[in-house]
Amino acid sequence: MTAIPELVVKDLTVRFAGLVALDSVSFTVHPGTLHAVIGPNGAGKSTCFNVLSGVYKATSGSVHFGRRDLTTMSPHRVGALGISRTFQNLALSAALTVEDNLLLGRHRLMKTGIVRAGLRWPTALREEKKHRERVREIADFVGVAHHLNIPVGGLPYGDQKRVELARALCGEPRLLMLDEPVAGMNATERLSMAGLIVSVREALGISVLLVEHDMGMVMRLADEVTVLDFGKRIATGTPAEVQENPEVLRAYLGE
Numbered sequence: 711m712t713a714i715p716e717l718v719v720k721d722l723t724v725r726f727a728g729l730v731a732l733d734s735v736s737f738t739v740h741p742g743t744l745h746a747v748i749g750p751n752g753a754g755k756s757t758c759f760n761v762l763s764g765v766y767k768a769t770s771g772s773v774h775f776g777r778r779d780l781t782t783m784s785p786h787r788v789g790a791l792g793i794s795r796t797f798q799n800l801a802l803s804a805a806l807t808v809e810d811n812l813l814l815g816r817h818r819l820m821k822t823g824i825v826r827a828g829l830r831w832p833t834a835l836r837e838e839k840k841h842r843e844r845v846r847e848i849a850d851f852v853g854v855a856h857h858l859n860i861p862v863g864g865l866p867y868g869d870q871k872r873v874e875l876a877r878a879l880c881g882e883p884r885l886l887m888l889d890e891p892v893a894g895m896n897a898t899e900r901l902s903m904a905g906l907i908v909s910v911r912e913a914l915g916i917s918v919l920l921v922e923h924d925m926g927m928v929m930r931l932a933d934e935v936t937v938l939d940f941g942k943r944i945a946t947g948t949p950a951e952v953q954e955n956p957e958v959l960r961a962y963l964g965e
């Protein structure tokens with residue numbers, strides 16, 4: 711496997727007309743660790759994600775992945791560096807099958823396009839077969855292989871969230887970014903998704919950046935936690951450390 715670079719976020723600031731969504735936020739995701747960004751609603755978690763994945767532009771500050779400067783990169787180029795993400799609200803193509811959604815997740819890795827495969831060039835067909843096999847492996851891993859030929863829109867919500875995770879994994883990431891992976895799930899689905907995130911880390915050894923509102927979940931999974939409140943970083947530390955931090959307790963209780 712290629713080495714996992716460190717993700718360094720430095721003094722990141724994002725302003726929307728009249729509102730500072732992120733105010734000089736810094737943190738580092740160390741290689742192979744699970745780093746959680748938590749905070750009350752509106753704290754700036756999704757904004758932070760959107761800047762890291764190239765969807766929003768930072769007003770100031772920088773983001774580096776190893777030696778690469780991601781600060782102004784497009785989502786496409788960020789993906790090409792091996793950073794995949796999921797969305798807080800599902801961003802799958804509901805009418806397409808699970809398999810086709812997952813193949814879309816492999817797009818950046820495909821040398822020959824659909825057109826060539828359509829023309830049945832032998833190399834294109836071999837490549838397509840390889841991708842379909844890998845898609846099946848990943849679907850199996852996250853527990854959706856039995857749904858491969860079903861349109862995503864017809865699946866229960868918890869399964870759709872798994873497909874979303876599978877699609878991110880199909881990009882063969884070195885850094886996996888998950889935006890509220892258990893949002894909207896019941897207690898059983900939450901536990902099973904948490905277990906899946908742990909297995910992904912153990913099996914792949916990649917870095918994970920997890921944005922989550924649910925403190926309990928983060929405390930069980932994270933190596934390190936950064937807490938945001940009103941766009942500012944109010945704490946970084948181990949789960950045990952931030953849990954005892956008076957400012958963190960105030961942010962959560964004062965919600």
Ligand code: ADP
Nearest residue numbers: 726729731749750751752753754755756757758
């Ligand atoms: P979180 O994910 O922690 O709940 P967000 O990052 O979604 O928080 O939002 C942080 C703040 O930025 C909120 O006040 C939100 O309304 C604002 N915000 C987020 N995206 C935009 C946008 N595209 N335009 C204007 N304001 C935004």
Ligand code: MG
Nearest residue numbers: 755756757798
């Ligand atoms: Mg959010």
